[in-house]
Amino acid sequence: MRGKLSIYLFMLMGILVLFLSACNGGEAEESGTNSDSETEAGTINIGFVGPLSGGSATMGIPAQNGMELAVEEINDAGGINGKMIELMARDDEADPAKSTTIAQQLSTEEEIVAVLGGPNSGPALANSEVFAKYEIPNMISIAQNDNLLDPEKSSFATTFAMSENNTYDVRAIVEFMKSQGYENIGVIVDDSAYGQGALESIETVLDEEGIGIIEKVEHPVGAQSLSSQALKLKNAEGIDAVYVVTLGNDAALFVKTADQVGLDLPILGGRGLNMSSFIDLAGDATEGVILPTIMDPDKPEAQAYIQAYDAKYGEDNDPAHVFSVLGYDAVKLLAEGLKITEGKGGVELAEALETITDFETVSGGIDHTASYSPDKHVAPNENFIIFNTVKDGEFVKVE
Amino acid sequence: MDTFLQLIIAGVSTGSIYGLVALAFLIIYNTTSIVNFAQGEFVMVGAMMAFFGVALSEFGYISTFLIIVGSMFVLAQLFKFILVSPLQKRGSSIFHIIIGTIAFGTVLTEGMGLLLGKQIYGVRPLMGREPLYFGNLSILPENLTTIVVSFVLVLVVWYFFHYTMTGKSLRAVGINPEGAQVSGINVARMTIIGFTLSALVSGIGGMMIAPISGASPYIGLPIAVKGFAAAILGGMGNIYAGMIGGLIIGVAESFANYYISSYAQAIAYGIMLLMLFVKPTGLFPEKS
Amino acid sequence: MLEVKELSSGYNGVEVLHGVSVDVHKGEIVSLVGLNGAGKSTLLKTISSIVKATDGSIMLNSTEINRQSTDQLLKKGMVLVPENRMLFPILSVEENLLLGTAAKSKKYRREHFQEKLENVFELFPILKERIKQQVGTMSGGEQQMLAIARGLMSDPNLLLLDEPSLGIAPILVEKIYDVLTQLNKDGMTIFLVEQNVSMALEISDRGYVLDLGKIIMSGTGSELMSDSRIKEAYLGS
Ligand SMILES: Nc1ncnc2c1ncn2[C@@H]1O[C@H](COP(=O)(O)OP(=O)(O)OP(=O)(O)O)[C@@H](O)[C@H]1O
Ligand SMILES: [Mg+2]
Numbered sequence: 001m002r003g004k005l006s007i008y009l010f011m012l013m014g015i016l017v018l019f020l021s022a023c024n025g026g027e028a029e030e031s032g033t034n035s036d037s038e039t040e041a042g043t044i045n046i047g048f049v050g051p052l053s054g055g056s057a058t059m060g061i062p063a064q065n066g067m068e069l070a071v072e073e074i075n076d077a078g079g080i081n082g083k084m085i086e087l088m089a090r091d092d093e094a095d096p097a098k099s100t101t102i103a104q105q106l107s108t109e110e111e112i113v114a115v116l117g118g119p120n121s122g123p124a125l126a127n128s129e130v131f132a133k134y135e136i137p138n139m140i141s142i143a144q145n146d147n148l149l150d151p152e153k154s155s156f157a158t159t160f161a162m163s164e165n166n167t168y169d170v171r172a173i174v175e176f177m178k179s180q181g182y183e184n185i186g187v188i189v190d191d192s193a194y195g196q197g198a199l200e201s202i203e204t205v206l207d208e209e210g211i212g213i214i215e216k217v218e219h220p221v222g223a224q225s226l227s228s229q230a231l232k233l234k235n236a237e238g239i240d241a242v243y244v245v246t247l248g249n250d251a252a253l254f255v256k257t258a259d260q261v262g263l264d265l266p267i268l269g270g271r272g273l274n275m276s277s278f279i280d281l282a283g284d285a286t287e288g289v290i291l292p293t294i295m296d297p298d299k300p301e302a303q304a305y306i307q308a309y310d311a312k313y314g315e316d317n318d319p320a321h322v323f324s325v326l327g328y329d330a331v332k333l334l335a336e337g338l339k340i341t342e343g344k345g346g347v348e349l350a351e352a353l354e355t356i357t358d359f360e361t362v363s364g365g366i367d368h369t370a371s372y373s374p375d376k377h378v379a380p381n382e383n384f385i386i387f388n389t390v391k392d393g394e395f396v397k398v399e
Numbered sequence: 400m401d402t403f404l405q406l407i408i409a410g411v412s413t414g415s416i417y418g419l420v421a422l423a424f425l426i427i428y429n430t431t432s433i434v435n436f437a438q439g440e441f442v443m444v445g446a447m448m449a450f451f452g453v454a455l456s457e458f459g460y461i462s463t464f465l466i467i468v469g470s471m472f473v474l475a476q477l478f479k480f481i482l483v484s485p486l487q488k489r490g491s492s493i494f495h496i497i498i499g500t501i502a503f504g505t506v507l508t509e510g511m512g513l514l515l516g517k518q519i520y521g522v523r524p525l526m527g528r529e530p531l532y533f534g535n536l537s538i539l540p541e542n543l544t545t546i547v548v549s550f551v552l553v554l555v556v557w558y559f560f561h562y563t564m565t566g567k568s569l570r571a572v573g574i575n576p577e578g579a580q581v582s583g584i585n586v587a588r589m590t591i592i593g594f595t596l597s598a599l600v601s602g603i604g605g606m607m608i609a610p611i612s613g614a615s616p617y618i619g620l621p622i623a624v625k626g627f628a629a630a631i632l633g634g635m636g637n638i639y640a641g642m643i644g645g646l647i648i649g650v651a652e653s654f655a656n657y658y659i660s661s662y663a664q665a666i667a668y669g670i671m672l673l674m675l676f677v678k679p680t681g682l683f684p685e686k687s
Numbered sequence: 688m689l690e691v692k693e694l695s696s697g698y699n700g701v702e703v704l705h706g707v708s709v710d711v712h713k714g715e716i717v718s719l720v721g722l723n724g725a726g727k728s729t730l731l732k733t734i735s736s737i738v739k740a741t742d743g744s745i746m747l748n749s750t751e752i753n754r755q756s757t758d759q760l761l762k763k764g765m766v767l768v769p770e771n772r773m774l775f776p777i778l779s780v781e782e783n784l785l786l787g788t789a790a791k792s793k794k795y796r797r798e799h800f801q802e803k804l805e806n807v808f809e810l811f812p813i814l815k816e817r818i819k820q821q822v823g824t825m826s827g828g829e830q831q832m833l834a835i836a837r838g839l840m841s842d843p844n845l846l847l848l849d850e851p852s853l854g855i856a857p858i859l860v861e862k863i864y865d866v867l868t869q870l871n872k873d874g875m876t877i878f879l880v881e882q883n884v885s886m887a888l889e890i891s892d893r894g895y896v897l898d899l900g901k902i903i904m905s906g907t908g909s910e911l912m913s914d915s916r917i918k919e920a921y922l923g924s
Contacts, residue, residue: 578773584786
């Protein structure tokens with residue numbers, strides 16, 4: 001009898017998993033500043049598809065805030081040719097299937113002139129095909145996978161990115177490694193598209209640059225223990241540093257555990273470490289960790305932005321403002337294109353975006369500007385990344 | 400050798416979390432036959448309340464513990480009076496109630512997201528952050544607390560079920576509800592006590608994991624899956640065997656992660672499937 | 688002591704009892720007989736508040752008890768020894784007996800548990816030998832004794848018994864009936880449901896016949912025993 005029941009139990013668990021994924025793929029929740037489906041005469045609608053709930057909301061919500069801040073500034077300054085911008089934000093829960101459904105719905109039922117993409121590469125890749133089909137310019141704000149923008153694909157024409165990709169980050173990190181004299185490293189990545197995409201870039205770039213990977217380990221997102229991984233890296237001989245490409249809470253567990261098992265090596269991270277949960281969870285163990293960031297506190301624009309953002313939203317899980325600022329700059333770039341087309345979207349807007357050069361952004365280092373061209377659809381120039389470290393529980397710039 | 404022992408320590412710490420979830424799950428199953436698919440969300444509520452108390456309100460752990468106890472108590476009442484009782488009154492079968500628990504869990508996740516936010520939040524640990532060393536071996540204080548608390552809770556629950564009248568009555572309800580009723584046991588009251596006990600164990604479990612892996616409204620399902628696997632491995636009919644099941648899965652994962660990393664994720668599911676085929680009653684079935 | 692008036696009840700909207708009236712006076716043994724499916728168990732369950740009455744009234748010692756819960760009724764001195772015994776097979780004899788006092792206070796357990804235990808061991812000495820044994824491993828007859836003993840642990844004065852002879856060796860049935868007459872002599876009122884009609888009516892002061900949810904006949908034990916219709920339907924002659 002009990003045996004039978006456990007089989008039922010197992011079947012029910014299967015049903016549960018199906019049920020939850022069905023929910024994810026199903027309805028499109030609305031949130032954000034505007035849920036009006038009617039386009040008023042005087043407004044320009046811009047969509048945003050990103051994770052406003054779930055583990056990645058830690059990036060999606062600050063991104064949305066940054067976008068709203070930019071929209072507010074643009075509208076206060078008179079909008080685009082007198083028309084106000086409205087942001088239509090949709091939660092895709094970082095689920096590619098759900099993201100595709102939302103893309104379809106936004107493309108066909110709402111009059112959006114352009115759309116902003118979120119932090120997750122999986123959904124961004126999936127929904128960009130849909131937006132491309134309807135010729136809606138798509139500005140991916142945070143996601144970094146190397147193959148988001150593929151000149152071979154027809155979707156390339158209308159797809160743009162605010163941020164640089166994984167390989168760009170890895171190259172920057174490798175420069176840093178070389179400056180420190182590291183010859184061999186260990187790598188830990190999570191098993192999501194983010195970690196796996198990064199791992200591919202890391203393997204390629206390090207191979208080119210002649211830095212060895214002695215050991216690479218993986219872990220599931222939201223791990224309860226990373227001892228095995230830390231021990232494996234500790235027991236690997238000849239590692240000079242460990243490169244951690246996971247999100248804040250997992251990275252926190254890793255640095256704590258590394259400390260505990262006596263893995264006393266310099267730790268370098270990916271952009272995903274820029275979360276307050278990283279410091280909150282791991283405390284002192286985060287001290288000295290090196291991570292790439294895109295906000296230079298010495299830049300006056302950045303200072304002004306941080307002030308404005310914190311005044312409006314208070315402290316959040318994005319203490320280095322890396323995720324929010326990408327949302328902000330992505331909107332500013334789109335607006336620059338819209339000024340050229342006088343508010344029109346479609347291919348016209350995509351072509352207008354391709355003419356933008358040396359646009360001043362809040363993100364990036366002192367000399368950073370954004371430019372597009374017909375074959376360059378990522379905005380940053382070579383001065384995008386700067387490095388932060390953790391000192392006394394705060395992210396500070398590495399000089 | 401040190402690595403081997405260190406892997407065992409790691410396995411025991413995660414395993415005790417799985418075991419704690421299994422314990423909470425088996426308390427409800429063995430007293431009411433309800434398979435509570437919202438068990439992971441119960442743990443999540445504990446974790447989010449830990450975030451609310453320790454991080455958001457800076458209350459300290461004692462007050463936070465009291466907040467968690469209070470919330471879990473309320474949660475158990477909601478579970479009973481919003482989900483279970485209305486369905487029972489309508490004469491629904493146990494399977495309807497079980498499906499209902501899934502919906503209940505979803506509501507908890509969404510509700511908690513609206514209440515406290517949908518991101519992942521860090522919570523500082525109870526006993527400081529300095530690793531503890533025993534010779535060449537080490538452990539994080541939050542892992543040690545988890546192990547100790549889990550074992551103490553199993554003992555407390557065991558004592559309760561075997562040495563108190565309420566506990567024995569609760570077991571009786573699980574064995575034969577109508578028999579319990581004719582014996583003079585107030586079955587409705589026992590059910591709510593069972594839910595409350597399970598919720599408390601879950602809540603404390605949530606409080607334990609919040610400083611380890613963070614709190615978010617979405618941590619329920621993954622942790623529940625591990626808890627269910629532990630319960631099936633130990634034996635669904637034996638409330639305490641889930642802890643042993645949890646430890647086995649924890650240690651197996653720990654070794655698999657070290658030696659065969661890419662398959663480690665399948666360990667819990669693999670063990671659970673194997674058990675269902677080979678010995679569906681689990682390793683330690685309650686003798687009957 | 689127990690007055691049931693025009694009682695109706697059933698399961699999931701299907702009525703099983705249609706206006707049943709039964710009286711049990713203090714000190715009596717009253718039997719209820721009837722064919723399989725007549726509704727005998729349903730009547731006992733409705734009286735004990737396991738099944739809810741849809742109509743009619745149940746009075747215990749002149750107070751209406753329709754809306755009371757089973758445990759409250761145990762506190763008032765009425766206990767049901769149910770069909771199929773409903774014991775806790777994985778628990779010991781002692782634990783089963785302890786659970787029989789669940790409706791009572793802590794104080795009652797502290798002051799009277801040992802005494803009650805000795806009382807039931809006197810009636811059923813075999814249980815004393817088996818005190819630590821797991822109930823599931825005992826014979827049907829032993830389990831029936833335990834079921835009655837568990838009922839007695841709450842110190843009732845009205846015992847509702849549902850087919851105590853079901854599936855038990857005749858020698859043990861006799862033993863159980865001896866105990867019932869003994870209990871009755873010591874003041875226990877007993878309402879007995881039986882299929883073993885001759886045996887039940889023999890020890891009863893009065894009896895009722897239930898058929899398809901209605902009382903179709905009542906009278907003293909000997910009146911019913913000599914009724915030709917009873918003989919035909921239940922005594923197989
Ligand atoms: N739990 C239940 N749910 C639905 N119907 C039930 C239930 N219990 C009994 N019944 C139905 O109620 C009617 C009366 O059953 P009951 O058990 O009261 O009869 P009985 O006289 O005790 O029979 P027996 O001599 O076989 O014990 C039957 O038709 C039976 O099918
Ligand atoms: Mg019957």
